Amino acid sequence: MATAPVILRARGRVAVRQAVSRASAYLFLGASLVGVFVLLLLAYETISVGAGRLSWDFISNYPSRFAERAGLRSSAIGTVWVLGLTVIMALPVAVGTAIWIEEFAPRNRALTVVKLNLANLAGVPSIIYGVLGLTVFSRFFGFGSTIMAGAFTVSLMILPMTVIASQEAIRQVPSSIRDGALALGATQWQTVWYHVLPGAAPGIITGIILAVSRAAGETAALIMIGAFTFIAFDNTSPFEDFTTVPIQIYNWTIRPQEEFRENAAAAIIVLMVAVLSLNLLAAVIRERFRRS
Amino acid sequence: MSVVSEPLHAGNVHGALRRRPFSRWNETVVKGLLAACATVSLVTTFAIIFVLAEETIAFFREVSLSDFFLETRWRPLAGRPSFGIWELVAGTVNVVIWSLVIAVPIGLASAIYLSEYAQKRTRNTLKPMLEALAGVPTVVYAYFALNFVTLDILRPVLGNDVPIFNAFAASVMLAVMILPTIASISEDAMSSVPRDLREAAYGLGATKLEVATRVVLPAALSGVIASILLAIARVVGETMIVAIAAGSTPNLTLWPLSTIQTMTGFMLQVGLGDAARGTVDYQSLFAVGSMLFVITLLFNIAATWFVGRFREVYE
Numbered sequence: 001m002a003t004a005p006v007i008l009r010a011r012g013r014v015a016v017r018q019a020v021s022r023a024s025a026y027l028f029l030g031a032s033l034v035g036v037f038v039l040l041l042l043a044y045e046t047i048s049v050g051a052g053r054l055s056w057d058f059i060s061n062y063p064s065r066f067a068e069r070a071g072l073r074s075s076a077i078g079t080v081w082v083l084g085l086t087v088i089m090a091l092p093v094a095v096g097t098a099i100w101i102e103e104f105a106p107r108n109r110a111l112t113v114v115k116l117n118l119a120n121l122a123g124v125p126s127i128i129y130g131v132l133g134l135t136v137f138s139r140f141f142g143f144g145s146t147i148m149a150g151a152f153t154v155s156l157m158i159l160p161m162t163v164i165a166s167q168e169a170i171r172q173v174p175s176s177i178r179d180g181a182l183a184l185g186a187t188q189w190q191t192v193w194y195h196v197l198p199g200a201a202p203g204i205i206t207g208i209i210l211a212v213s214r215a216a217g218e219t220a221a222l223i224m225i226g227a228f229t230f231i232a233f234d235n236t237s238p239f240e241d242f243t244t245v246p247i248q249i250y251n252w253t254i255r256p257q258e259e260f261r262e263n264a265a266a267a268i269i270v271l272m273v274a275v276l277s278l279n280l281l282a283a284v285i286r287e288r289f290r291r292s
Numbered sequence: 293m294s295v296v297s298e299p300l301h302a303g304n305v306h307g308a309l310r311r312r313p314f315s316r317w318n319e320t321v322v323k324g325l326l327a328a329c330a331t332v333s334l335v336t337t338f339a340i341i342f343v344l345a346e347e348t349i350a351f352f353r354e355v356s357l358s359d360f361f362l363e364t365r366w367r368p369l370a371g372r373p374s375f376g377i378w379e380l381v382a383g384t385v386n387v388v389i390w391s392l393v394i395a396v397p398i399g400l401a402s403a404i405y406l407s408e409y410a411q412k413r414t415r416n417t418l419k420p421m422l423e424a425l426a427g428v429p430t431v432v433y434a435y436f437a438l439n440f441v442t443l444d445i446l447r448p449v450l451g452n453d454v455p456i457f458n459a460f461a462a463s464v465m466l467a468v469m470i471l472p473t474i475a476s477i478s479e480d481a482m483s484s485v486p487r488d489l490r491e492a493a494y495g496l497g498a499t500k501l502e503v504a505t506r507v508v509l510p511a512a513l514s515g516v517i518a519s520i521l522l523a524i525a526r527v528v529g530e531t532m533i534v535a536i537a538a539g540s541t542p543n544l545t546l547w548p549l550s551t552i553q554t555m556t557g558f559m560l561q562v563g564l565g566d567a568a569r570g571t572v573d574y575q576s577l578f579a580v581g582s583m584l585f586v587i588t589l590l591f592n593i594a595a596t597w598f599v600g601r602f603r604e605v606y607e
Contacts, residue, residue: 020499028402028408030398032396032402033472035398035402035421035425038468042436087439094329095329099326100329101330104327113590114333117333119592121337123522123588123589125530126529128584130563132343134338141571144524154319156336185524187319189319217429219430249432250431253438272428276427
């Protein structure tokens, strides 16, 4: 004789608790979709306001007090200059610091101090770096409001995160590779140069690209050193005044006229495409080398 | 009779080879260069402290400590200037409070969903999207705070009495900015709570919600607190959003719909204004900067301490 399957169903208080628990799943899902929703809403809003302004003229024109003639030419060139110099300055120092910490440093209090210091520097607000840049690079070293002052300031700002990323990349290289090289008679530096660094390179490159994408959006620190200026020429030397795309966005945002709001939105599209491309590039490099 | 020698394994060889004296001069030079690189970050810290301290001391030669800490009005450019820091601190506290009110519930709920409810695939799509919010330049958020939150939402909903520059619009976008910080770090902490605790609670008849909120959340509390402290440090130090959307009128209020000025907002204003060196308003930039530096440092140190605690317990 077959018996019907028994389905146990909770009643009373237990049933209520279970129902509340099931409903909570949707509440929590909803909350975690808020961020995604905001992201899409902002993208939609920017594109609907700014896409109409996007054109080759918008990229290739100098800024102007007439919104329809204004463009990103000088600010885009300024951004590329600052970021390029930043990479040249920050990358060797960051990788050097990371190698020293991971491979050469004596395991003593000096190392603890350096590590703790890096962690705290990573949390210093960018406007403080701006004050540092204004006092040290603009005034003390006399760089004024030039690309040089900007690049030094941004280099110091991204140094902590680049060091931390490089450290992680170096730690990923298995110690058997070091032992093998050392066993064959390589010196410590030869081991690092020929074996550890090539293995850590993808991680280091990913780290510096992410740092550059953050630096690309930096505004406050560069305003502090005086980059909020009107530039109507192409920068050809690092010792010229400059401005950057985020500062141009700031400039257009604080103007009351509707046309400048459109310019700001269009510039945001350009900046976001650049930042997202950098992030994508970093992700691609990371995935590519994870497999091999 | 056999000779018992030390077993030869990688660790020993590594150690022995490290001790071998390689006296090539370039090896020493390279080591020196690397150590020099490592000192750059130390020099940076000293430079920050020195730069802030030097002008702050000069500032306090002109303005007494009691004027700075006991006055409430911040009017550096008035005929009879007044340098009471509390209006600027209140501006910062204002946006900290309201951005946390928005971001903490949403961030924690997201963390709970990602850690306790979501399938692995959902989690692997949602988490990177949330973290993408952290990569958006803050000047972009500032644009939205002014144009979208204030002009498109607050004014149509609450009427045109809402000031064009208000703390709430800035707080909304600051909340969006810190959402990934809170969600991501809290999720890490929740994921590292051992399975046993959950299983034990299920065994006693707890529902999924009860496990999440009464077992996992308390167990991950130090990580959650760390995420909130880090978020506070980021809000306190953020400049563009508050400078553009919250206004530049120092105001001793925590009411979200008022025009205010934060510490960072004031610093940017001085930076834009090209104040002459040696004047009190130039020096006040550094006094406020010192205050900002100390506050963010304290929150960051506290956060590191809490992160260390949850790592200690479960890893």
